[in-house]
Amino acid sequence: MRTVDRILATSDVHGENKKLLKLLEKTAYEPDKDLLVVCGDLVDRGEENLATLTTCIDLRKKGAIILKGNHEQFLEACLKEMIINDTTSSENINLWVGHNGGASTYDEIKNLSQKKLINILNYVRSLPTYFTSGKYIFSHAGANTRIPIEKNSEDDLVWMEDRFPYCPAYKNKIMVFGHVPTWLLYSYDKKFKKKNAKIWYDKDWNDKIGIDCGGVFGGRLAAIELPSYREFYE
Incomplete structure:
Protein backbone atom coordinates (compact mmCIF):
# COMPACT_ATOMS: atom_id res chain seq x y z
CA MET A 1 0.00 0.00 0.00
CA ARG A 2 1.22 3.51 -0.82
CA THR A 3 2.61 5.71 1.92
CA VAL A 4 0.25 8.50 2.92
CA ASP A 5 0.53 11.51 5.20
CA ARG A 6 -2.80 10.84 6.86
CA ILE A 7 -6.10 9.01 6.60
CA LEU A 8 -9.36 10.94 6.31
CA ALA A 9 -12.63 9.09 6.93
CA THR A 10 -16.21 10.23 6.40
CA SER A 11 -19.53 8.44 6.11
CA ASP A 12 -23.24 8.76 5.33
CA VAL A 13 -23.08 11.45 2.67
CA HIS A 14 -26.67 10.58 1.69
CA GLY A 15 -26.80 12.50 -1.55
CA GLU A 16 -25.43 15.76 -0.15
CA ASN A 17 -22.70 16.25 -2.71
CA LYS A 18 -22.09 19.94 -2.06
CA LYS A 19 -21.56 19.22 1.64
CA LEU A 20 -19.09 16.48 0.77
CA LEU A 21 -17.08 18.77 -1.50
CA LYS A 22 -17.05 21.54 1.11
CA LEU A 23 -15.97 19.07 3.79
CA LEU A 24 -13.10 17.80 1.66
CA GLU A 25 -12.07 21.40 1.05
CA LYS A 26 -12.02 22.01 4.82
CA THR A 27 -9.77 18.99 5.32
CA ALA A 28 -7.40 20.23 2.60
CA TYR A 29 -7.59 16.73 1.12
CA GLU A 30 -4.78 15.97 -1.30
CA PRO A 31 -5.27 12.68 -3.18
CA ASP A 32 -1.53 12.27 -3.79
CA LYS A 33 -0.73 12.58 -0.09
CA ASP A 34 -3.82 11.46 1.82
CA LEU A 35 -5.95 8.33 1.93
CA LEU A 36 -9.68 9.07 1.93
CA VAL A 37 -12.16 6.43 3.12
CA VAL A 38 -15.89 6.98 2.60
CA CYS A 39 -17.76 4.50 4.78
CA GLY A 40 -20.89 4.01 2.72
CA ASP A 41 -24.41 5.39 2.35
CA LEU A 42 -23.50 7.62 -0.55
CA VAL A 43 -27.12 7.95 -1.68
CA ASP A 44 -30.75 8.37 -0.56
CA ARG A 45 -32.55 11.04 1.47
CA GLY A 46 -30.54 13.93 -0.01
CA GLU A 47 -31.14 15.61 -3.38
CA GLU A 48 -27.79 15.19 -5.17
CA ASN A 49 -27.49 11.43 -5.47
CA LEU A 50 -26.14 11.07 -9.00
CA ALA A 51 -23.74 13.96 -8.38
CA THR A 52 -22.53 12.20 -5.22
CA LEU A 53 -21.98 8.97 -7.11
CA THR A 54 -20.06 10.87 -9.81
CA THR A 55 -17.89 12.52 -7.16
CA CYS A 56 -17.18 9.19 -5.47
CA ILE A 57 -16.33 7.54 -8.79
CA ASP A 58 -13.83 10.34 -9.42
CA LEU A 59 -12.45 10.12 -5.88
CA ARG A 60 -11.88 6.38 -6.25
CA LYS A 61 -10.01 6.94 -9.51
CA LEU A 95 -40.44 -0.24 -0.07
CA TRP A 96 -37.16 1.51 -0.91
CA VAL A 97 -38.94 4.60 -2.19
CA GLY A 98 -41.72 4.75 0.40
CA HIS A 99 -39.98 3.71 3.60
CA ASN A 100 -36.21 3.43 3.19
CA GLY A 101 -35.24 6.88 1.96
CA GLY A 102 -34.91 6.06 -1.72
CA ALA A 103 -37.44 8.52 -3.18
CA SER A 104 -34.92 11.15 -4.22
CA THR A 105 -32.51 8.63 -5.76
CA TYR A 106 -35.38 6.91 -7.58
CA ASP A 107 -36.51 10.23 -9.06
CA GLU A 108 -33.01 10.77 -10.42
CA ILE A 109 -32.60 7.33 -11.99
CA LYS A 110 -36.11 6.27 -13.07
CA ASN A 111 -35.79 7.72 -16.58
CA LEU A 112 -32.16 6.79 -17.21
CA SER A 113 -31.27 4.48 -20.07
CA GLN A 114 -30.59 0.81 -19.42
CA LYS A 115 -26.92 1.44 -20.19
CA LYS A 116 -26.64 4.12 -17.50
CA LEU A 117 -28.52 1.97 -14.99
CA ILE A 118 -26.14 -0.92 -15.70
CA ASN A 119 -23.13 1.38 -15.20
CA ILE A 120 -24.45 2.47 -11.81
CA LEU A 121 -25.21 -1.14 -10.86
CA ASN A 122 -21.71 -2.28 -11.81
CA TYR A 123 -20.19 0.51 -9.73
CA VAL A 124 -22.30 -0.25 -6.66
CA ARG A 125 -21.56 -3.97 -6.99
CA SER A 126 -17.84 -3.22 -7.07
CA LEU A 127 -17.78 -1.46 -3.70
CA PRO A 128 -15.99 -3.36 -0.91
CA THR A 129 -17.67 -3.73 2.47
CA TYR A 130 -14.62 -3.07 4.65
CA PHE A 131 -11.08 -1.77 4.49
CA THR A 132 -8.10 -2.09 6.81
CA SER A 133 -5.07 0.14 7.19
CA GLY A 134 -2.65 -0.45 10.05
CA LYS A 135 -4.62 -0.61 13.29
CA TYR A 136 -7.78 0.85 11.70
CA ILE A 137 -10.71 -1.11 10.27
CA PHE A 138 -13.35 0.81 8.33
CA SER A 139 -16.86 -0.39 7.53
CA HIS A 140 -20.29 1.11 7.22
CA ALA A 141 -21.92 -0.32 10.33
CA GLY A 142 -19.27 -2.05 12.41
CA ALA A 143 -19.02 -5.83 12.32
CA ASN A 144 -19.87 -9.10 13.98
CA THR A 145 -16.73 -8.93 16.09
CA ARG A 146 -17.15 -12.50 17.35
CA ILE A 147 -15.68 -13.64 14.04
CA PRO A 148 -12.70 -12.33 12.04
CA ILE A 149 -13.46 -9.28 9.92
CA GLU A 150 -12.84 -11.22 6.71
CA LYS A 151 -15.47 -13.80 7.73
CA ASN A 152 -18.21 -11.19 8.04
CA SER A 153 -21.03 -11.27 5.52
CA GLU A 154 -22.14 -8.17 3.64
CA ASP A 155 -25.14 -7.85 5.96
CA ASP A 156 -22.83 -8.02 9.00
CA LEU A 157 -20.95 -4.99 7.68
CA VAL A 158 -23.73 -2.78 6.30
CA TRP A 159 -26.28 -3.41 9.08
CA MET A 160 -25.36 -2.92 12.72
CA GLU A 161 -25.62 -5.73 15.24
CA ASP A 162 -27.43 -4.52 18.37
CA ARG A 163 -24.49 -5.62 20.51
CA PHE A 164 -21.75 -4.01 18.42
CA PRO A 165 -21.41 -0.61 20.16
CA TYR A 166 -21.36 -2.16 23.63
CA CYS A 167 -18.80 -4.94 23.17
CA PRO A 168 -15.08 -5.03 22.47
CA ALA A 169 -14.14 -4.99 18.79
CA TYR A 170 -10.91 -6.56 17.56
CA LYS A 171 -7.78 -6.78 19.68
CA ASN A 172 -5.34 -3.93 19.03
CA LYS A 173 -7.63 -2.52 16.32
CA ILE A 174 -9.93 0.49 16.10
CA MET A 175 -13.15 0.25 14.11
CA VAL A 176 -14.35 3.37 12.30
CA PHE A 177 -17.99 3.24 11.22
CA GLY A 178 -21.11 5.22 10.33
CA HIS A 179 -24.72 4.07 9.85
CA VAL A 180 -26.14 5.34 13.15
CA PRO A 181 -26.19 9.08 13.92
CA THR A 182 -23.80 9.54 16.81
CA TRP A 183 -26.41 11.09 19.11
CA LEU A 184 -28.17 7.71 19.13
CA LEU A 185 -25.09 5.83 20.37
CA TYR A 186 -24.72 5.07 24.05
CA SER A 187 -22.75 7.44 26.28
CA TYR A 188 -23.05 10.22 23.72
CA ASP A 189 -22.70 13.68 25.29
CA LYS A 190 -26.24 14.99 24.84
CA LYS A 191 -25.19 18.62 25.11
CA PHE A 192 -24.04 18.34 21.49
CA LYS A 193 -27.43 18.48 19.81
CA LYS A 194 -28.07 17.60 16.17
CA LYS A 195 -26.80 20.83 14.63
CA ASN A 196 -23.65 20.50 16.73
CA ALA A 197 -23.37 16.73 16.51
CA LYS A 198 -19.93 15.35 17.33
CA ILE A 199 -17.93 12.28 16.42
CA TRP A 200 -18.43 9.49 18.97
CA TYR A 201 -15.60 7.63 20.73
CA ASP A 202 -16.12 4.41 22.65
CA LYS A 203 -14.71 5.40 26.03
CA ASP A 204 -15.32 1.96 27.55
CA TRP A 205 -13.28 -0.13 25.11
CA ASN A 206 -11.36 2.59 23.24
CA ASP A 207 -11.69 0.63 20.03
CA LYS A 208 -14.57 2.25 18.09
CA ILE A 209 -15.21 5.61 16.47
CA GLY A 210 -18.64 6.58 15.12
CA ILE A 211 -18.45 9.21 12.38
CA ASP A 212 -22.06 9.50 11.15
CA CYS A 213 -23.07 12.84 12.62
CA GLY A 214 -26.45 12.74 10.89
CA GLY A 215 -25.89 15.41 8.26
CA VAL A 216 -29.05 14.58 6.33
CA PHE A 217 -31.09 14.47 9.56
CA GLY A 218 -30.27 18.00 10.70
CA GLY A 219 -26.82 17.15 12.00
CA ARG A 220 -23.45 17.56 10.29
CA LEU A 221 -21.32 15.73 7.77
CA ALA A 222 -18.16 14.78 9.63
CA ALA A 223 -14.64 13.63 8.84
CA ILE A 224 -11.89 12.40 11.11
CA GLU A 225 -8.18 12.66 10.44
CA LEU A 226 -6.06 9.72 11.56
CA PRO A 227 -3.90 9.23 13.48
CA SER A 228 -4.21 12.79 14.84
CA TYR A 229 -7.96 12.46 15.65
CA ARG A 230 -8.55 15.95 14.31
CA GLU A 231 -12.23 16.49 13.49
CA PHE A 232 -13.87 18.35 10.60
CA TYR A 233 -17.54 19.24 10.16
CA GLU A 234 -19.76 20.68 7.45
Missing part, protein backbone atom coordinates in the same frame (compact mmCIF):
# COMPACT_ATOMS: atom_id res chain seq x y z
CA LYS A 62 -7.70 9.21 -7.51
CA GLY A 63 -7.09 6.58 -4.83
CA ALA A 64 -9.94 6.92 -2.34
CA ILE A 65 -11.60 3.88 -0.79
CA ILE A 66 -15.38 3.94 -1.21
CA LEU A 67 -17.27 1.37 0.88
CA LYS A 68 -20.76 -0.04 0.51
CA GLY A 69 -23.51 0.89 2.95
CA ASN A 70 -27.01 -0.46 3.40
CA HIS A 71 -28.38 2.24 1.07
CA GLU A 72 -26.09 1.01 -1.71
CA GLN A 73 -27.48 -2.43 -0.94
CA PHE A 74 -31.02 -1.07 -1.43
CA LEU A 75 -29.96 0.63 -4.65
CA GLU A 76 -28.28 -2.49 -5.99
CA ALA A 77 -31.34 -4.68 -5.38
CA CYS A 78 -33.70 -2.18 -7.00
CA LEU A 79 -31.44 -1.55 -9.98
CA LYS A 80 -31.42 -5.29 -10.67
CA GLU A 81 -35.21 -5.30 -10.79
CA MET A 82 -35.34 -2.19 -12.96
CA ILE A 83 -32.86 -3.69 -15.43
CA ILE A 84 -33.87 -7.36 -15.47
CA ASN A 85 -37.63 -6.89 -15.18
CA ASP A 86 -37.72 -3.53 -16.98
CA THR A 87 -39.94 -2.13 -14.25
CA THR A 88 -40.01 0.96 -12.08
CA SER A 89 -42.52 -0.50 -9.65
CA SER A 90 -42.27 -3.59 -7.49
CA GLU A 91 -42.66 -4.49 -3.83
CA ASN A 92 -38.92 -4.02 -3.34
CA ILE A 93 -38.73 -0.71 -5.20
CA ASN A 94 -41.85 0.64 -3.50
Whole structure:
Protein backbone atom coordinates (compact mmCIF):
# COMPACT_ATOMS: atom_id res chain seq x y z
CA MET A 1 0.00 0.00 0.00
CA ARG A 2 1.22 3.51 -0.82
CA THR A 3 2.61 5.71 1.92
CA VAL A 4 0.25 8.50 2.92
CA ASP A 5 0.53 11.51 5.20
CA ARG A 6 -2.80 10.84 6.86
CA ILE A 7 -6.10 9.01 6.60
CA LEU A 8 -9.36 10.94 6.31
CA ALA A 9 -12.63 9.09 6.93
CA THR A 10 -16.21 10.23 6.40
CA SER A 11 -19.53 8.44 6.11
CA ASP A 12 -23.24 8.76 5.33
CA VAL A 13 -23.08 11.45 2.67
CA HIS A 14 -26.67 10.58 1.69
CA GLY A 15 -26.80 12.50 -1.55
CA GLU A 16 -25.43 15.76 -0.15
CA ASN A 17 -22.70 16.25 -2.71
CA LYS A 18 -22.09 19.94 -2.06
CA LYS A 19 -21.56 19.22 1.64
CA LEU A 20 -19.09 16.48 0.77
CA LEU A 21 -17.08 18.77 -1.50
CA LYS A 22 -17.05 21.54 1.11
CA LEU A 23 -15.97 19.07 3.79
CA LEU A 24 -13.10 17.80 1.66
CA GLU A 25 -12.07 21.40 1.05
CA LYS A 26 -12.02 22.01 4.82
CA THR A 27 -9.77 18.99 5.32
CA ALA A 28 -7.40 20.23 2.60
CA TYR A 29 -7.59 16.73 1.12
CA GLU A 30 -4.78 15.97 -1.30
CA PRO A 31 -5.27 12.68 -3.18
CA ASP A 32 -1.53 12.27 -3.79
CA LYS A 33 -0.73 12.58 -0.09
CA ASP A 34 -3.82 11.46 1.82
CA LEU A 35 -5.95 8.33 1.93
CA LEU A 36 -9.68 9.07 1.93
CA VAL A 37 -12.16 6.43 3.12
CA VAL A 38 -15.89 6.98 2.60
CA CYS A 39 -17.76 4.50 4.78
CA GLY A 40 -20.89 4.01 2.72
CA ASP A 41 -24.41 5.39 2.35
CA LEU A 42 -23.50 7.62 -0.55
CA VAL A 43 -27.12 7.95 -1.68
CA ASP A 44 -30.75 8.37 -0.56
CA ARG A 45 -32.55 11.04 1.47
CA GLY A 46 -30.54 13.93 -0.01
CA GLU A 47 -31.14 15.61 -3.38
CA GLU A 48 -27.79 15.19 -5.17
CA ASN A 49 -27.49 11.43 -5.47
CA LEU A 50 -26.14 11.07 -9.00
CA ALA A 51 -23.74 13.96 -8.38
CA THR A 52 -22.53 12.20 -5.22
CA LEU A 53 -21.98 8.97 -7.11
CA THR A 54 -20.06 10.87 -9.81
CA THR A 55 -17.89 12.52 -7.16
CA CYS A 56 -17.18 9.19 -5.47
CA ILE A 57 -16.33 7.54 -8.79
CA ASP A 58 -13.83 10.34 -9.42
CA LEU A 59 -12.45 10.12 -5.88
CA ARG A 60 -11.88 6.38 -6.25
CA LYS A 61 -10.01 6.94 -9.51
CA LYS A 62 -7.70 9.21 -7.51
CA GLY A 63 -7.09 6.58 -4.83
CA ALA A 64 -9.94 6.92 -2.34
CA ILE A 65 -11.60 3.88 -0.79
CA ILE A 66 -15.38 3.94 -1.21
CA LEU A 67 -17.27 1.37 0.88
CA LYS A 68 -20.76 -0.04 0.51
CA GLY A 69 -23.51 0.89 2.95
CA ASN A 70 -27.01 -0.46 3.40
CA HIS A 71 -28.38 2.24 1.07
CA GLU A 72 -26.09 1.01 -1.71
CA GLN A 73 -27.48 -2.43 -0.94
CA PHE A 74 -31.02 -1.07 -1.43
CA LEU A 75 -29.96 0.63 -4.65
CA GLU A 76 -28.28 -2.49 -5.99
CA ALA A 77 -31.34 -4.68 -5.38
CA CYS A 78 -33.70 -2.18 -7.00
CA LEU A 79 -31.44 -1.55 -9.98
CA LYS A 80 -31.42 -5.29 -10.67
CA GLU A 81 -35.21 -5.30 -10.79
CA MET A 82 -35.34 -2.19 -12.96
CA ILE A 83 -32.86 -3.69 -15.43
CA ILE A 84 -33.87 -7.36 -15.47
CA ASN A 85 -37.63 -6.89 -15.18
CA ASP A 86 -37.72 -3.53 -16.98
CA THR A 87 -39.94 -2.13 -14.25
CA THR A 88 -40.01 0.96 -12.08
CA SER A 89 -42.52 -0.50 -9.65
CA SER A 90 -42.27 -3.59 -7.49
CA GLU A 91 -42.66 -4.49 -3.83
CA ASN A 92 -38.92 -4.02 -3.34
CA ILE A 93 -38.73 -0.71 -5.20
CA ASN A 94 -41.85 0.64 -3.50
CA LEU A 95 -40.44 -0.24 -0.07
CA TRP A 96 -37.16 1.51 -0.91
CA VAL A 97 -38.94 4.60 -2.19
CA GLY A 98 -41.72 4.75 0.40
CA HIS A 99 -39.98 3.71 3.60
CA ASN A 100 -36.21 3.43 3.19
CA GLY A 101 -35.24 6.88 1.96
CA GLY A 102 -34.91 6.06 -1.72
CA ALA A 103 -37.44 8.52 -3.18
CA SER A 104 -34.92 11.15 -4.22
CA THR A 105 -32.51 8.63 -5.76
CA TYR A 106 -35.38 6.91 -7.58
CA ASP A 107 -36.51 10.23 -9.06
CA GLU A 108 -33.01 10.77 -10.42
CA ILE A 109 -32.60 7.33 -11.99
CA LYS A 110 -36.11 6.27 -13.07
CA ASN A 111 -35.79 7.72 -16.58
CA LEU A 112 -32.16 6.79 -17.21
CA SER A 113 -31.27 4.48 -20.07
CA GLN A 114 -30.59 0.81 -19.42
CA LYS A 115 -26.92 1.44 -20.19
CA LYS A 116 -26.64 4.12 -17.50
CA LEU A 117 -28.52 1.97 -14.99
CA ILE A 118 -26.14 -0.92 -15.70
CA ASN A 119 -23.13 1.38 -15.20
CA ILE A 120 -24.45 2.47 -11.81
CA LEU A 121 -25.21 -1.14 -10.86
CA ASN A 122 -21.71 -2.28 -11.81
CA TYR A 123 -20.19 0.51 -9.73
CA VAL A 124 -22.30 -0.25 -6.66
CA ARG A 125 -21.56 -3.97 -6.99
CA SER A 126 -17.84 -3.22 -7.07
CA LEU A 127 -17.78 -1.46 -3.70
CA PRO A 128 -15.99 -3.36 -0.91
CA THR A 129 -17.67 -3.73 2.47
CA TYR A 130 -14.62 -3.07 4.65
CA PHE A 131 -11.08 -1.77 4.49
CA THR A 132 -8.10 -2.09 6.81
CA SER A 133 -5.07 0.14 7.19
CA GLY A 134 -2.65 -0.45 10.05
CA LYS A 135 -4.62 -0.61 13.29
CA TYR A 136 -7.78 0.85 11.70
CA ILE A 137 -10.71 -1.11 10.27
CA PHE A 138 -13.35 0.81 8.33
CA SER A 139 -16.86 -0.39 7.53
CA HIS A 140 -20.29 1.11 7.22
CA ALA A 141 -21.92 -0.32 10.33
CA GLY A 142 -19.27 -2.05 12.41
CA ALA A 143 -19.02 -5.83 12.32
CA ASN A 144 -19.87 -9.10 13.98
CA THR A 145 -16.73 -8.93 16.09
CA ARG A 146 -17.15 -12.50 17.35
CA ILE A 147 -15.68 -13.64 14.04
CA PRO A 148 -12.70 -12.33 12.04
CA ILE A 149 -13.46 -9.28 9.92
CA GLU A 150 -12.84 -11.22 6.71
CA LYS A 151 -15.47 -13.80 7.73
CA ASN A 152 -18.21 -11.19 8.04
CA SER A 153 -21.03 -11.27 5.52
CA GLU A 154 -22.14 -8.17 3.64
CA ASP A 155 -25.14 -7.85 5.96
CA ASP A 156 -22.83 -8.02 9.00
CA LEU A 157 -20.95 -4.99 7.68
CA VAL A 158 -23.73 -2.78 6.30
CA TRP A 159 -26.28 -3.41 9.08
CA MET A 160 -25.36 -2.92 12.72
CA GLU A 161 -25.62 -5.73 15.24
CA ASP A 162 -27.43 -4.52 18.37
CA ARG A 163 -24.49 -5.62 20.51
CA PHE A 164 -21.75 -4.01 18.42
CA PRO A 165 -21.41 -0.61 20.16
CA TYR A 166 -21.36 -2.16 23.63
CA CYS A 167 -18.80 -4.94 23.17
CA PRO A 168 -15.08 -5.03 22.47
CA ALA A 169 -14.14 -4.99 18.79
CA TYR A 170 -10.91 -6.56 17.56
CA LYS A 171 -7.78 -6.78 19.68
CA ASN A 172 -5.34 -3.93 19.03
CA LYS A 173 -7.63 -2.52 16.32
CA ILE A 174 -9.93 0.49 16.10
CA MET A 175 -13.15 0.25 14.11
CA VAL A 176 -14.35 3.37 12.30
CA PHE A 177 -17.99 3.24 11.22
CA GLY A 178 -21.11 5.22 10.33
CA HIS A 179 -24.72 4.07 9.85
CA VAL A 180 -26.14 5.34 13.15
CA PRO A 181 -26.19 9.08 13.92
CA THR A 182 -23.80 9.54 16.81
CA TRP A 183 -26.41 11.09 19.11
CA LEU A 184 -28.17 7.71 19.13
CA LEU A 185 -25.09 5.83 20.37
CA TYR A 186 -24.72 5.07 24.05
CA SER A 187 -22.75 7.44 26.28
CA TYR A 188 -23.05 10.22 23.72
CA ASP A 189 -22.70 13.68 25.29
CA LYS A 190 -26.24 14.99 24.84
CA LYS A 191 -25.19 18.62 25.11
CA PHE A 192 -24.04 18.34 21.49
CA LYS A 193 -27.43 18.48 19.81
CA LYS A 194 -28.07 17.60 16.17
CA LYS A 195 -26.80 20.83 14.63
CA ASN A 196 -23.65 20.50 16.73
CA ALA A 197 -23.37 16.73 16.51
CA LYS A 198 -19.93 15.35 17.33
CA ILE A 199 -17.93 12.28 16.42
CA TRP A 200 -18.43 9.49 18.97
CA TYR A 201 -15.60 7.63 20.73
CA ASP A 202 -16.12 4.41 22.65
CA LYS A 203 -14.71 5.40 26.03
CA ASP A 204 -15.32 1.96 27.55
CA TRP A 205 -13.28 -0.13 25.11
CA ASN A 206 -11.36 2.59 23.24
CA ASP A 207 -11.69 0.63 20.03
CA LYS A 208 -14.57 2.25 18.09
CA ILE A 209 -15.21 5.61 16.47
CA GLY A 210 -18.64 6.58 15.12
CA ILE A 211 -18.45 9.21 12.38
CA ASP A 212 -22.06 9.50 11.15
CA CYS A 213 -23.07 12.84 12.62
CA GLY A 214 -26.45 12.74 10.89
CA GLY A 215 -25.89 15.41 8.26
CA VAL A 216 -29.05 14.58 6.33
CA PHE A 217 -31.09 14.47 9.56
CA GLY A 218 -30.27 18.00 10.70
CA GLY A 219 -26.82 17.15 12.00
CA ARG A 220 -23.45 17.56 10.29
CA LEU A 221 -21.32 15.73 7.77
CA ALA A 222 -18.16 14.78 9.63
CA ALA A 223 -14.64 13.63 8.84
CA ILE A 224 -11.89 12.40 11.11
CA GLU A 225 -8.18 12.66 10.44
CA LEU A 226 -6.06 9.72 11.56
CA PRO A 227 -3.90 9.23 13.48
CA SER A 228 -4.21 12.79 14.84
CA TYR A 229 -7.96 12.46 15.65
CA ARG A 230 -8.55 15.95 14.31
CA GLU A 231 -12.23 16.49 13.49
CA PHE A 232 -13.87 18.35 10.60
CA TYR A 233 -17.54 19.24 10.16
CA GLU A 234 -19.76 20.68 7.45
